[in-house]
Amino acid sequence: MINRLHLLKEYTAVLETESLIAEQNIPEEVLEKKVNYLSFNSQDVRYDTLFICKGAHFTADYLRSAVEEGAFAYVSEKKYEEQAPGVPYIIVTDMHRAMALLADLFYNQVWKQLTITGITGTKGKSTTTYFVRYILDEYLKDHKLPASAVISGIDNYDGVTQEESHLTTPEALDLHHHYANAVRVGIEFLTMEVSSQALKYHRTKGILFDIGCFLNMGIDHISDVEHSSFEDYLHAKLTLMTQCKTACINLESDYAGQAQRAAEGKAEKILTFGRRPEADIYGYEIEPGKKGISFRAKCDSFDEAFKIGMTGLFNVDNALAAIAISYALNIPLAYIKAGLKKARVSGRMEVYTSRSGGLDVIVDYAHNQMSFESLFTSTKKEYPGKKITIVFGCPGKKALGRRKELGNIAGKYADKIYITEEDAGEEPVQKISEEIASHVKQFDCEYSIIIDREEAIRQAIETADDDTVVLITGKGRETRQKRGTQYIDTPSDVEYVRRFLAEK
Template sequence: MSLRRYDLQQYIELLDEHQLIQYIQADQNALEREVEHLSYDSRDMKPGGLFICKGAHFLPRYLQEAVDRGAFCYISEKEYDLPGKDVAMILVTDIRKTMALLANRFFNEAWKQLNLIGITGTKGKSTTTYYVKYILDHYLSASGKSPCAILSGIDVDDGVISEESHLTTPEAVMLHRHFRNAVDSGREFLTMEVSSQALKYDRTAGVVFDVGCYLNVAEDHISPIEHCDFDDYFESKLRLFSQCRTACINIDADHAQEVCDSVDPAARIITFGTNDKADIYGHRIISREDGIDFEVKTPTFEKKFKLGMTGLFNVDNALAAIAICYALGIPEESMYHGLAAARVPGRMELFMGKQSGTLVIVDYAHNRMSFDRLFRSTIKEYPDRHVIAVFGCLSLIHI
């Protein structure tokens, strides 16, 4: 599908509506010129492009390279000296909000043509995102439709780009490019992780999720370069629930009531958990050496499920996926088959020694909360086995 193009003046008017403009330097020719490309990566710039100067490590030579490659205008929070270059300039007060607005406009609000699912939480985002994809893929394949697109901390598949992830949630320009790729590839659903950093820095600003999901929260990502304290971290996560039509909330998680209170008044709330007050209630949980059996009671059905992965904590993730798909009206049959088949790279992967009978579990656990959950679950699930832990450490921060 060809994109509708907008001229520079129309982008300026959009930013002016949101009171982001500081100063404009552009002649009439530049104002009337259509923007044919949008990027913050100078290596990606093309003729007719609008270049975004952003980031703590931005260097003036990046702008020079972008202009050399065809950028006719740049947007920044500060002015740069470009001797001998006839380049338009727009100075703004907030480059992050600006990026989200520009990307949304440039890619023609592609997200509006998707069933969009956003999942946040300290732990379990990747696993839950994969569980949802497995369920939706079963549902879609039955009618010969394209599989669900995914943006996770593990990998990305939007129908055009299929690669290992670089960020849990991409920057706004790349995020909206993924949305557009998914739509143009015939994808009807996209499930994604939404990190606290993405919410804090407006990568998803302006986007409305059909379903937003809250898994849990704990003290993590607290540092000078992420969140200054827990309040900043938690409040960033809460922003998701002001921009979703249905909120699925883990009733067993800390701060669940605060999350419920933050939901847009017009949105629907569906709770899940192992508490019998949950809308999606999981109970009679039985661990097997190769997975977990559990039962689920919802307002419309009761069913036994089999999860094809170990880790008792994954029941919470499975209940989250069921709640999300329940909100979307997905048949329970697809929920069952999707979860039974679900596997997540690097998450509770099992390997059995053919001769020794040694069971090896590979998991991404990388901090105290993850290790505590992993060890508690493993000891409970394999009470007759001797547990040996082998782990790597990237830096002193993980000790």
Template sequence: MNPKHTLKEYADALTRAGLLTASTLTPAAEGTVIDCLSYDTRSLHGTSLFLCKGAHFKAEYLSAAIAQGAAAYVAEKPYPVDAPQLLVSDIRYAMVVLGQLFYDHVTDKLTSVGITGTKGKSTTAYYVRSILNDWLTSEGKPPCAILSSIDNYDGVITEESHITTPEVLELYQHFQNAYDSGISHLVMEVSSQALKVGRVRGMTFDVGAFLNIGTDHISPIEHPDFADYYASKLKLFDSCRVGCVNTDADHAADTVAHARSSGCELITFGSHASDTVFCERVEKRADGLYFTVRSPKYNGEFSITMPGLFNVSNALAAMAISMALGVPEEFVRSGLRKARANGRMQVYESRDKRVTVIVDYAHNRMSFDALYRSTRVEYPGKEMISVFGCPGSHALQRRRDLGELSGENCAFVYITEEDSGEEPFAQIAADIEKHVKCPHLVCEDRAECIRRAILDHPEPHVILLTGKGEETTMKRGREFVPFLSDVELTLKYLAEYDEKEAKA
């Protein structure tokens, strides 16, 4: 159990960090021992220190916290309540300072891997997880923890994920759960927003990986422009001991230069003979993708069974990370071979092979472009049909990007619901539709779009069903409501197609 601290100790930590601007702690209050640190009234227990943060914060939340036993609060401005206050200049950094003290710097107690990039984060994380699990199991150790945009596992919690990188205190709790469960390694995706707003500030990853950079998450509430987006991604190198960089990615030279200037040890991977992990040949066979690698630690032919030529790059990233962690080659081979990421490049076919459905989480220009190019190579002679939407209120550039790409590559496009949140679906759809230059249909009912994509097109076709994967919820308003996953709907309507064809 972590040691508990007094309000004075928390105030002193804020002072040392240069954050504390004012305090109304009395000598009597200073000795109060804190049981709970939180910004969520639903999680309060015992004697708590409450944090006032977030765009949706309301003063009544603080009043409720005090009624539930909060001994003091931390905020950037005072509130008219009867409780001691610790005023700070930066509430987000204050969460890091206070959280690290509360959780006894638990992020330093595990071997951690942070992965960023515009595309491929989840797949790479699952490759690394599979490799590490083979290695750890061979030594009688628990499987590694993972925090991803697909799901989270920390030894205590197994849950579907709704955010790429958890908020600060939730992140530390995942590390604490893993540590308490005897887990030695944790692999996580690190989003540009997490890096920009400081969710991983104060952490040092044993290995960080920069997969690629494209144009995404450009909006008034995320990144104002590409420069801000790229600069945020590069912050990963300020928080890792070893940095792995894909030299095949755009802006690779700048990324490598920044990694070097940050002082971390550098490992490169890609298709250049000068790369630390060099891939010199790729071949598609019936049972997977085979590629030949030369590196200081791993050499020869390796293979993956997840479809998609672009996944070779993700596998190279996993190999670079494994090299930094000292994983023996045999576990790299076996882990890559058996790795699976739910909702990533899952392929389903009708009995007559005329209809192929690829379920994938592709959701931005870079991932769509890679998916279309790979599909065209792997399924020659089949027309492509896309079923997708865009989330509400953020990543606004995707609407143009995905509309243009789908129109250029597909015979037909279905524009449908995809976590519209607080923005009307009609507005999102209109923003996409004006860029789609091929036959298409706008239909909010995602299940109906999948049904029609499978049943209503006579020519042999590949359906690219993107954005949701195996997620079982849909964001409407501020709530995530139950919703059949794309995989479940695909299996349902392929069965209907097979039955229809059998009677024909």
């Protein structure tokens, strides 16, 4: 029952099961009070809310505002006795773990009423998530059932809310809210990306996924504010293999063996996929085309031809992952084939062609070492002999290693580079761009720093001839840039590309 309310003492009890309470100051009569709402947003508070104090920019003003709006107690890693005198509190040792437990209780483990697939990896999470979504929706539409829910780095849809996402995997409280919305409107299937940050910081703690999919591992997100080392990053990714009923593992990954070992004894079943005969779902006879890729896949129950309507040879691995997931979910073959053929992923390998037909511009979300290497390698194979121009940047205050990694890869493969803004946040764009440029300089490659992303894309397209392919990476169809602590509305890369190609 989604709407069942619990007493405050039930919340303290669930925290005590994992020894998370460092201190609490709650009168007995308050412990007997029902928690009507749970929130960490001071602008989203109702009467009798248990308020969660969290976030790098949290101040006591948010707590005071929450109390004024109806919060009767708070959970925090620090006390605010002077700023909020007399307000009952629970001080916890680990807010990430605590929030997952509190959300799970408040929403009464509503996730158990869904069939949830979680997908992790350094690259391909969004594309695989959408491949699965298209397949499921083909099946659900034919059976007159509600479309599936999705939580991704592109957007979130739960049957009630449709929104552009800011986090690949939402905070635990938001995540359980999405689950509850999906159940309320009768949705059965939910497919989601599970980031390393979500796994490290326990956003999915307590959830048992029906399917957990491990795609690949590359070097990314290594910094003081993310993962301290590659080993820490890998450990976080492998956590998904320990909290799923069926583990789908890509044999093309150098870390497939470790993923299998993590799943052994935890998952009820392990299903492998890849471009090698020993895979349970084996992909072969891969034929790239101008408007997509054809390939065959075989397993113990079929040996069939498939087609995806997206370019990029690396997308075959994503398609095989989607086939493996669908196979594990017992989705009939006809729907798998139809879904993959129709699947399109916003801002992923979208190809736009000039009026002359000679110039192709590819908009893709590639934003880390692994995805950059794959994009360039695939482009070289699919556009043999053509020059490559690329527009890209790096985010502020995270994944700092990308500046060197992407600079080196772009310098190695590209003929012309435009370095520009890409969610710089609280870090100066010029500083980030100059750091990237310092790594590009070692290559015999023309480059420019153009802070204005629109102008960078305009120049890249305007100066390209029909012997060139232009790559616009990192943002896809996103319509916001992070500047400072705010997300500012901007046109998407796709909008820019369409406009400038029309003018060419």
